[in-house]
Amino acid sequence: ILNVEQSPQSLHVQEGDSTNFTCSFPSSNFYALHWYRWETAKSPEALFVMTLNGDEKKKGRISATLNTKEGYSYLYIKGSQPEDSATYLCAFRGTDSWGKLQFGAGTQVVVTP
Amino acid sequence: EAGVAQSPRYKIIEKRQSVAFWCNPISGHATLYWYQQILGQGPKLLIQFQNNGVVDDSQLPKDRFSAERLKGVDSTLKIQPAKLEDSAVYLCASSLVAGGTYEQYFGPGTRLTVT
Numbered sequence: 339i340l341n342v343e344q345s346p347q348s349l350h351v352q353e354g355d356s357t358n359f360t361c362s363f364p365s366s367n368f369y370a371l372h373w374y375r376w377e378t379a380k381s382p383e384a385l386f387v388m389t390l391n392g393d394e395k396k397k398g399r400i401s402a403t404l405n406t407k408e409g410y411s412y413l414y415i416k417g418s419q420p421e422d423s424a425t426y427l428c429a430f431r432g433t434d435s436w437g438k439l440q441f442g443a444g445t446q447v448v449v450t451p
Numbered sequence: 452e453a454g455v456a457q458s459p460r461y462k463i464i465e466k467r468q469s470v471a472f473w474c475n476p477i478s479g480h481a482t483l484y485w486y487q488q489i490l491g492q493g494p495k496l497l498i499q500f501q502n503n504g505v506v507d508d509s510q511l512p513k514d515r516f517s518a519e520r521l522k523g524v525d526s527t528l529k530i531q532p533a534k535l536e537d538s539a540v541y542l543c544a545s546s547l548v549a550g551g552t553y554e555q556y557f558g559p560g561t562r563l564t565v566t
Contacts, residue, residue: 342493370552381454382494382542382557389552427493436506437482437549441493 342430344442351418351449358414359445361428365409372429372439373402373413382427385413418449453477455558457543463564469531472561476524476545482506483520484555485528486542494542500526501549533565 343362351357363371373385386395391406399416415422425446429439456475464470476483481502486494497516499507502523511518515534520526530537540562544555 372554374557379559381559384554384556387552387554429493436499437484437546437553437555438496438499438507439494439555441486441495443491443493 342428342440342442344426344428344445346445347443348446348448351415351422351447353418353420353449353451355418356414356416357418357447358412359426359447361411361413361442363409363411363428363430363440363442364432365407367432367434368406368409368430369433369435370431371404371406371411372431373411374427374429375424376427376444377424385426413445415447418447420449420451423447423449455543455545455556457541457558457561459561460559461562461564463566464533466535466565467532469529470533470563471530472528472541472543472563474526474528474543474558476526476543477556480545480547480556481523482546482549483526484544484546485518485526486544488540488542488560489536490539497528499549506549530563533563535565538563538565 371388374382376382388404393404402413425444427444429441483500485497488494500520518528540560542560544557546553546555
């Protein structure tokens with residue numbers, strides 16, 4: 339994989355349900371994988387920086403896992419709330435970059451009451 | 452701590468006109484980034500500054516885009532002349548340094564519409 343790909347592009351979730359989505363990235367020259375949450379009309383907000391294979395990070399009801407050998411990361415939202423509605427972006431940083439992030443197109447999550 | 456500030460938040464111009472965006476990073480952050488996010492795509496790095504020097508501008512369309520970071524603090528991104536395909540959100544971000552796992556902190560962006 340040369341690009342950073344996210345799937346699905348969008349998903350609708352009922353309030354209270356849990357959901358997850360995927361970020362695929364190059365499995366070579368891996369340095370770090372970033373997750374951001376971007377709400378409409380606001381600044382993208384950093385969620386996690388993941389660096390080690392097998393890493394698991396958690397922030398409230400949101401968690402993420404990382405598999406650098408196969409080049410994917412999952413982001414999970416447990417018990418979705420309307421305030422979780424946002425676009426979730428992942429960004430790959432390679433060892434040959436100098437802070438440069440390569441972003442996926444994002445997964446847009448809409449949580450309905 | 453104040454976040455990354457950007458202005459204007461919205462701008463509508465006609466093609467072939469010029470436009471400028473301003474960014475004020477978090478105090479003390481040495482690295483500043485400008486990204487372009489076209490609808491349906493992820494943000495794409497246009498230019499990266501370390502203090503007032505350019506680290507990476509490989510994806511900046513230099514025939515029409517220019518950017519500067521005088522005195523290593525504020526930055527301005529200019530488009531002259533604008534094309535329809537420049538319609539996008541322009542995000543500014545800053546980080547303490549470029550290396551390591553330091554986070555990039557983003558401003559709210561400027562939404563540009565070129566008609």
